[in-house]
Amino acid sequence: MATLKVPVTATDHIQGDEDAPVTLLEYGDYECPHCGHAYPIIKRIQKHFGKQLKFVFRNFPLSEMHPNAEGAAEAAEFAGAKGRFWEMHDGLFENQDELGEPLYVALAESLGLSAPDLGKALMDREYAPRVKSDFLGGVRSGVNGTPTFFINGQRHDGLPDYEDLVAAIDARLSRAPT
Amino acid sequence: MAQILAPGTVAPDFSLHVTPDQKLSLSELRGRPVILAFYPADFSPVCGDEMSLYNEILPEFQKYGAELLGISVDGVWCHEAFTKDRHLRFPLLADYEPKGEVARKYGAYRDGDGFCERALFVIDGKGKIFWSYRSPVAVNPGADGILQALEEMPK
Numbered sequence: 001m002a003t004l005k006v007p008v009t010a011t012d013h014i015q016g017d018e019d020a021p022v023t024l025l026e027y028g029d030y031e032c033p034h035c036g037h038a039y040p041i042i043k044r045i046q047k048h049f050g051k052q053l054k055f056v057f058r059n060f061p062l063s064e065m066h067p068n069a070e071g072a073a074e075a076a077e078f079a080g081a082k083g084r085f086w087e088m089h090d091g092l093f094e095n096q097d098e099l100g101e102p103l104y105v106a107l108a109e110s111l112g113l114s115a116p117d118l119g120k121a122l123m124d125r126e127y128a129p130r131v132k133s134d135f136l137g138g139v140r141s142g143v144n145g146t147p148t149f150f151i152n153g154q155r156h157d158g159l160p161d162y163e164d165l166v167a168a169i170d171a172r173l174s175r176a177p178t
Numbered sequence: 179m180a181q182i183l184a185p186g187t188v189a190p191d192f193s194l195h196v197t198p199d200q201k202l203s204l205s206e207l208r209g210r211p212v213i214l215a216f217y218p219a220d221f222s223p224v225c226g227d228e229m230s231l232y233n234e235i236l237p238e239f240q241k242y243g244a245e246l247l248g249i250s251v252d253g254v255w256c257h258e259a260f261t262k263d264r265h266l267r268f269p270l271l272a273d274y275e276p277k278g279e280v281a282r283k284y285g286a287y288r289d290g291d292g293f294c295e296r297a298l299f300v301i302d303g304k305g306k307i308f309w310s311y312r313s314p315v316a317v318n319p320g321a322d323g324i325l326q327a328l329e330e331m332p333k
Binding site: 002005062063064065136139140141142143144145157 | 323
């Protein structure tokens, strides 16, 4: 069973209660249709589990297949460096069919972020090392496609659908110390 | 179910088509590590299927000087179409005639199904199996085991 090799730290993008007994971590790609499909499912799961769950997102752009995946990931990291990661993340998945710099600029502006700064960060590949580091950590952890989920550090080999993820998280919760 | 060949075993040599008019033998690659990845079929209907994933990770394998070979019972024309579709940058071998003969030698053939297991072999520069792993056929094994084996292999 593949296990997460890079522990979740404060440098990660984390949503939810810090002390939640279950951590759901996704390695995802903004251009991957399966990740797009999983996006609203994650929202439902977060709502369902509330304070019992925290969610972490890491980049795993499959650039050979998805030409916009890397740029989108870097744009999200740009927003993340300004404290607006999740807004950008949501905007990217909600507009998955329009990935490209015009979308990143529009999203940045809607968040009050500087469009020229974003353009420069993308041009300079400022956030490429961060994305690469996520990717390599994922490879080492046995990420086997996108999305790949880890629940409390164990790879979830079931389906990335609502029922399956809820069941897997429930199984973790019943084992977690209260 | 057949057992896949274990570490320490000499990797059976083979000579298989990589393109319609070109063959590749394992023995040609002596002197550097070889990753032999058996997989069930071209064109699995998912993003980041095993071969596409390895294609993305290829630069990491190359850091160890390793050569990656994909192998399935699909024919050369099918491999050619698959390679083109997924922009693969490594060779796919056609274990096509006699069907599955090489997979059988590695214990990686599924008799009832007529295709290969998801079996990975990391072969050292002397042609000996250093690490092997069989994943459940529905589970893409990822690349963590391969990279760990390459790291642990004596130089």
